[in-house]
Amino acid sequence: MGKVWVSFSLGPVQSFISTARTVRDLWAGSYLLSWLTAHAAKSVSMQSGSRFIEPDIQNNSIFKFVPDGTNSGLEQLLIPTIPNRFIVEIDAKYVDSVTEQIKGVVQFEWKEIACCVRAFLQERWKDYPGWDAQWEEQIENCWDARVAVLPLSDDDVEMARALGLPNDVDDLFRARMFLRGLLEAAGKQVRHYPPHEKENFRRQKCALCGERSQQIPQKPLDLSPEEWKEEWIKLTKATIDRGERLQPKDRFCAVELVKRFAWAQYFSKIIFDCDPQKRRIWDTYTIAACGWLSQIQEKSVFDLVAELEQKGREWNRKEGHEERQSWNGSWLYWKTPEVPADKDKDEFDSCPQPVWDAILELRKKAPGSNPPSYYAILMLDGDKMGEKLRQTDEKERQKISAELAQFAMNDVPQIVRQHHGQLIYAGGDDVLAMLPRETALLCARDLSDKFSGHLPGFTLSGGIAVVHVKHDLQDALDYARKAERKAKESGRNRLALSIVKRSGAPETAVILWDQVERMEDLRCKFSDPTVSDRWLYQVAEEWETLEQDCQMLDSEFIRLLSHSDKAPRDAAANFWRVVAGSPKEQRRNTLLLMQQASFLARNNEEK
Numbered sequence: 001m002g003k004v005w006v007s008f009s010l011g012p013v014q015s016f017i018s019t020a021r022t023v024r025d026l027w028a029g030s031y032l033l034s035w036l037t038a039h040a041a042k043s044v045s046m047q048s049g050s051r052f053i054e055p056d057i058q059n060n061s062i063f064k065f066v067p068d069g070t071n072s073g074l075e076q077l078l079i080p081t082i083p084n085r086f087i088v089e090i091d092a093k094y095v096d097s098v099t100e101q102i103k104g105v106v107q108f109e110w111k112e113i114a115c116c117v118r119a120f121l122q123e124r125w126k127d128y129p130g131w132d133a134q135w136e137e138q139i140e141n142c143w144d145a146r147v148a149v150l151p152l153s154d155d156d157v158e159m160a161r162a163l164g165l166p167n168d169v170d171d172l173f174r175a176r177m178f179l180r181g182l183l184e185a186a187g188k189q190v191r192h193y194p195p196h197e198k199e200n201f202r203r204q205k206c207a208l209c210g211e212r213s214q215q216i217p218q219k220p221l222d223l224s225p226e227e228w229k230e231e232w233i234k235l236t237k238a239t240i241d242r243g244e245r246l247q248p249k250d251r252f253c254a255v256e257l258v259k260r261f262a263w264a265q266y267f268s269k270i271i272f273d274c275d276p277q278k279r280r281i282w283d284t285y286t287i288a289a290c291g292w293l294s295q296i297q298e299k300s301v302f303d304l305v306a307e308l309e310q311k312g313r314e315w316n317r318k319e320g321h322e323e324r325q326s327w328n329g330s331w332l333y334w335k336t337p338e339v340p341a342d343k344d345k346d347e348f349d350s351c352p353q354p355v356w357d358a359i360l361e362l363r364k365k366a367p368g369s370n371p372p373s374y375y376a377i378l379m380l381d382g383d384k385m386g387e388k389l390r391q392t393d394e395k396e397r398q399k400i401s402a403e404l405a406q407f408a409m410n411d412v413p414q415i416v417r418q419h420h421g422q423l424i425y426a427g428g429d430d431v432l433a434m435l436p437r438e439t440a441l442l443c444a445r446d447l448s449d450k451f452s453g454h455l456p457g458f459t460l461s462g463g464i465a466v467v468h469v470k471h472d473l474q475d476a477l478d479y480a481r482k483a484e485r486k487a488k489e490s491g492r493n494r495l496a497l498s499i500v501k502r503s504g505a506p507e508t509a510v511i512l513w514d515q516v517e518r519m520e521d522l523r524c525k526f527s528d529p530t531v532s533d534r535w536l537y538q539v540a541e542e543w544e545t546l547e548q549d550c551q552m553l554d555s556e557f558i559r560l561l562s563h564s565d566k567a568p569r570d571a572a573a574n575f576w577r578v579v580a581g582s583p584k585e586q587r588r589n590t591l592l593l594m595q596q597a598s599f600l601a602r603n604n605e606e607k
Contacts, residue, residue, distance in 0.1 A: 002091075002092050002151065002152060002153075003089055003090065003091060003092060003152045004089070004090060004091075004092045004095050004149050004150060004151050004152060005053065005087055005088070005089055005149070005150040005152065005176065005180055006044065006087070006088050006089075006090055006095065006098060006099070006102070006147060006148075006149055007085070007086075007087050007147070007148040007149075007150070007180055007183070007184055008037075008040055008041075008044075008085060008086050008087075008088075008102055008145070008146070008147055009084060009085040009145075009146045009184070010033060010036060010037050010040065010084045010085070010106065010143060010144075010145050010146075011084065011143070011144045011146070011192070012144060012192075013033065013084055015209070016029050016032075016033065016142075016255075017029040017030050017033065017425075018474055018477050018478075019208045019209045019256065019474060020208070020259075020473050020474065020477075021207075021208060021250065021473060022283065022473065023281050023282060023283060023284060023287070023422065023424070023434060023473070024244075024260075024263070024281040024283075025256075025259050025260060025473075026424055026432075026473065026477075027080070027279075027281045027424050028259045028260070028262055028263055029259050030080040030424055030425040030432070031078070031080045031262075031263075031267075032110075032113070032258075032259065032262060033080065033082075033084050034062055034080035034081060034082040034084075034425075034427070035062060035066075035080075035109070036106050036109055036110060036143075037082050037083070037084050037085070037086070037106075038057075038060070038062045038063050038065075038066045038082050039066055039067070039105050039106060039109045040086075040102045040103075040105055040106050040145070041057060041063060041082070041086050041088075042063060042066045042067060043101050043102060043105040044088050044090065044098055044101070044102055045088070047090055047091075047094055047098055048091070048094075049090060049091045049094075050088055050089065050090045051088065051089040051090075052086065052087070052088050052089075053086075053087040053088060053089060054086065054087055054397065054398075054401045055082075055083055055086060055401050055404065055405060055428060056398070056401040056402045056404070056405040057082055057086070057405065059405070059409075060081060060082055060405065060409065061073070061076040061077045061079075061081075061409070062077060062080075062081065062082055063082065065077055074272060074274060074278055076409070076413075077272070078278075078279050079409070079413055079423060079426065080424070080425045080426070080427070081405075081408045081409050081425075081426050081427055082427065083427040083428055083430070084427075087180065089152075092151065095149055099147045099149065102145070102147055103145045103147065106143060106145050107140075107143070107145075110139065110142065110143065111139060111140075112266075113258060113262050113266045114135075114139045114254065114258045116265050116266045116270065117257060117258045117261045117262060117265050117266065118132060118135060118254075120241070120261060120265045121239065121257065121261075124235070124238040124239055125216075125217050125235060125238070128217035128218070128235075130218075131215065131216055131217040131218065132215050132254070133201070133203075133215075134197055134198075134201060134203075134212070134213055134215060134254070135215050135254045137195070137197070138212050138213075138215065138253055138254040138255055139254050139255070139258070141194035141195055142194070142255050144192035146187055148180070148183045148184050148187050150176065150179055150180050150183055152176065154172075156172060156175045156176050156179060157169070157170055157171075157172055157175040159175070159179065160175035160176075160178045160179050161175075163178075163179070163182060164178075165178045171393050173393055173394035173397070174390065174391075174392075174393065177389075177390060177397075178390065181386075181390075194211075197212070197213055201213060203218065204251070205253075206251070206252050206253035206255075206256055207249065207250065207251045207252060208252060208253075208256045208474075209253060209255065209256060211253075212253035212254070212255060213253060214251045214252065214253060215252070215253055215254045215257060216235075216251055216252065216257075217232070217235055229248075232248060233248050233346050236248050236250065236346075237323070237346075239261075240323040241264060241265070242264035242265070242268065242269065242276040243264060243276045243277060243326075244260060244261055244263070244264040244265075244276075246260065247346075247347045248344075248346050248347065249347075263276065263279060264276050267279075277309065277313075277326075280302075280305070280306065280309075281422065282305070282329060282422050282434075283328065283329045283330070284329070284375055284434070284469040284470075284473075285328070285329030285330045285332060285333060285371075285469050286305060286327075286329030286332075287329070287375045287421070287422055287434045287435065287436060288329075288371060288372050288373060288374060288375035288436060288437070288469050289329060289332050289333075289371035289372065289436070290420035290421075290435075290436045290439075291372065291420060291436030291437070291438035291439055292366070292369070292370075292371045292372060292436070292438075293305075293362070293371070293420075294420055294436075295366070296362060296365040296366045296369075297362065297365060301420050302417070305327065307358075308327055308355050308358055308359075309326050309327040310326075311326075311352065311354040311355050311358060312325070312326030312327050312352040312354070312355045313326040314354075315352040315353060315354050315355070316352060324349045324352075325349045326352070327355070328348070328349065328351070329469075330343075330348070330469075331351040331355065331356070331359060332359060332362075332371050333370065333371060333373070334351065337350055337351040337352075337353065337356040338350050338351075372436070372437060372438070373468055373469055374437050374466050374467060374468055374469070375434060375435065375436060375437055375466070375467065375469060376434070376435045376436070376437045376440035376464050376465070376466050376467075377432075377433075377434055377435075377464065377465045377467065377476055377477060377479075377480040378421075378431070378432070378433045378434070378435055378440055378443065378444055378462065378463075378464050378480070379431065379432055379462065379463045379464075379480045379481060379483070379484045380429075380430070380431040380444065380447060380448070380451075380460045380461070380462045380463075380484070381429060381430055381431075381460065381461060381462075381484060381488075382428070382429030382430070382451075382458060382459070382460055383458070383459045383460065383461055383488070383492040383493055384492070385429055385458075388457075388458065400455060400458075401428075403454040403455050404428040404429060404454075404455075405428070406454065407426075407428070407429075407450065407451055407454050408426040408427055408428055408431075409426070411447075411450045411451075411454075412426040412431055412433075412447060413426065415443060415446050415447055415450060416433045416435070416443060416447075418443075418446075419435055419436075419439035419440075419442060419443035419446070420435070420436055420439055421433045421434060421435035421436070421439065421440075421443060422434040422435070429451070429458075429460065431447060437466050437600050438523075438527075438600065438601075440464050440466070440600075441464075441495075441497075441516050441519060441520050441523065441600070442516070442520055444462045444464060444495055444516070445495075445513055445516040445517070445520075447460070447462075448460045448462065448495075448513050449513075459492065459493035460493070461484060461487040461488045461492050461493060461494060461495075461496075462483075462484060462487055462494075462495040462496070463480050463481065463482070463483030463484030463485070463486065463487055463495070463496050463497075463498070464480065464483060464495065464496070464497045464498065465477075465479035465480035465482075465483055465498045465500055465506075466497070466498070466499050466500060466596075466599070466600065467479065467500045468500070468501075468502050471500065471502075476500070479498050479500050479506060480498070482498065482508075483496040483497065483498040483508055484496065486498075486508055486510060487510060490510045493512075493513065494510055494511060494512050494513060495510070495511050495512075495513060495516065496508055496509070496510045496511075497509055497510075497511065497593070497596055499596055499599055507592055507595075507596070509589050509590075509592040509593045509596060510589060511579070511593055515578065515579050518571075518574065518575050518578060518579065519575070519579075519593060519597050521571055521575075522568065522571050522572065522575050522594060522597040523597040523598075523600050523601045524601070525568035525571045525572075525601075526568065526597055526598040526600075526601035526602065527601040527602075530566060531566055531567065531568055532564055532565075532566035532567055533567075533594075533595070533598040533602075534564065535560040535561055535563070535564040535567050536591065536594055536595050536598065537595070538560050539556065539557055539560055539591060540591060540595070542556060543588070543591075547587075547588070550587065553587060554576075554580075554587075557576060558573065561573060572594065575590070575593075575594060576590060576594075579593065
């Protein structure tokens with residue numbers, strides 16, 4: 001019967017991952033996608049005569065672990081590094097069984113995870129029967145698992161040419177990749193719409209996804225709104241277990257509840273049988289403070305936070321507070337160990353005394369200095385990857401796939417960690433990470449350099465959104481995504497930086513990768529509190545008058561710079577000369593980059 005190519009893709013991706021209230025939720029969404037795809041890939045890899053075309057996941061830690069438990073180290077296992085799609089070649093006689101098997105194994109594993117979370121919540125909410133009235137329907141209809149089958153023939157080159165393949169292409173592999181692309185494109189025309197909920201089901205929508213109904217206890221008729229508010233707070237506190245919990249504002253659907261509790265109740269407890277603290281996904285406060293922490297003490301920030309966390313756990317056990325938090329990055333910003341008046345006491349715990357004492361010792365090392373209240377979200381994506389891959393033969397494509405796997409599994413985690421960041425996802429040419437704002441520029445540049453080093457001629461475009469620690473995470477991710485898109489629209493192979501202040505519209509500027517070092521040098525100069533950036537804003541105030549004459553604009557820029565005794569004159573003049581170029585639009589972009597360099601360097605200042 002011959003051979004076929006089976007293409008698998010699991011979605012939705014963006015909507016599933018980005019509906020996150022915390023960084024832990026964001027990681028969980030990414031991890032679930034990699035975990036479920038690994039199950040699908042492993043199920044077909046066990047089929048006799050199967051051969052993976054791409055991606056190269058044979059040495060991926062998650063792939064090797066599923067389902068026989070080959071453990072290459074928990075740290076590697078907890079990094080989502082498997083893309084949501086793969087192509088595999090199998091014998092045609094197995095195609096029907098394999099197609100059903102791939103979809104079935106994804107649904108089975110997903111339901112296993114969901115069942116574990118549901119059982120945990122049922123134990124806490126057993127006095128409210130029916131809280132999960134739509135649970136099974138929501139879990140059943142979450143995923144859109146697509147399988148496309150391409151029968152292989154010696155005539156595939158002719159078939160592909162008839163459908164639009166260039167006449168100068170006579171490579172069988174490239175022809176089949178072309179046909180597969182057409183097949184997948186046709187499949188995408190059929191949209192996946194999960195079934196609507198029953199007409200008589202009147203619950204409010206999930207506070208995160210806004211699509212599915214809430215799967216939580218509902219207010220009894222005999223309770224007033226005030227009484228129910230107090231009861232709901234108790235019910236959320238009852239979910240505290242293994243480092244996870246719901247907050248009173250977390251009124252979620254079944255899918256979002258699974259994302260919140262999957263690590264604590266399924267992965268750490270059943271799959272890896274480990275302390276849930278082995279996976280440290282920091283909150284935005286901790287991420288923002290990491291650059292500051294690294295400057296005031298020699299110890300690794302990862303080890304430092306782990307020690308503070310351990311102090312909190314030991315103190316909680318000693319005081320009989322097992323349910324309390326052992327670490328919360330917001331404590332670094334408080335004036336006292338007690339919950340501040342502007343914080344919701346139902347969502348925050350007081351800081352354990354030993355942790356508070358350690359924080360005070362840290363502050364003594366940086367008198368008058370506080371942790372930054374902004375952090376960076378970094379997104380990277382390969383430029384024209386599809387177009388470039390279509391021009392490669394099978395041997396070259398396999399080499400590229402292997403290099404992408406090495407980049408994602410080894411280089412990205414190492415580089416992000418070196419810059420004190422939190423890696424959320426790394427799949428081939430696609431990266432999502434959270435970083436201190438002080439290190440975001442160089443981390444992005446280093447990742448770009450390493451990527452191009454693996455694949456000469458290939459480039460990345462990146463977007464960075466610098467946002468406040470209190471900024472809505474879904475909204476912040478959208479700003480990072482828009483910045484990445486801006487980099488691609490501006491010519492690709494560059495970085496777009498968007499500063500999202502708490503007031504005013506976001507400002508986005510674009511810089512070439514080889515100019516990032518100059519911007520970082522300028523940022524370092526501005527980190528000196530005696531250095532002024534006031535002249536930059538004087539230039540901005542005169543912009544409308546000056547922008548019509550580039551020569552006059554350059555002259556006024558140099559004049560204001562030279563008259564500022566506290567300006568970083570040499571670094572600023574060189575940056576303007578090299579980056580500004582000839583078009584006046586580029587000069588406006590350059591001025592904005594310099595203002596951004598100042599913002600990245602200055603703690604909590606907003607202009």
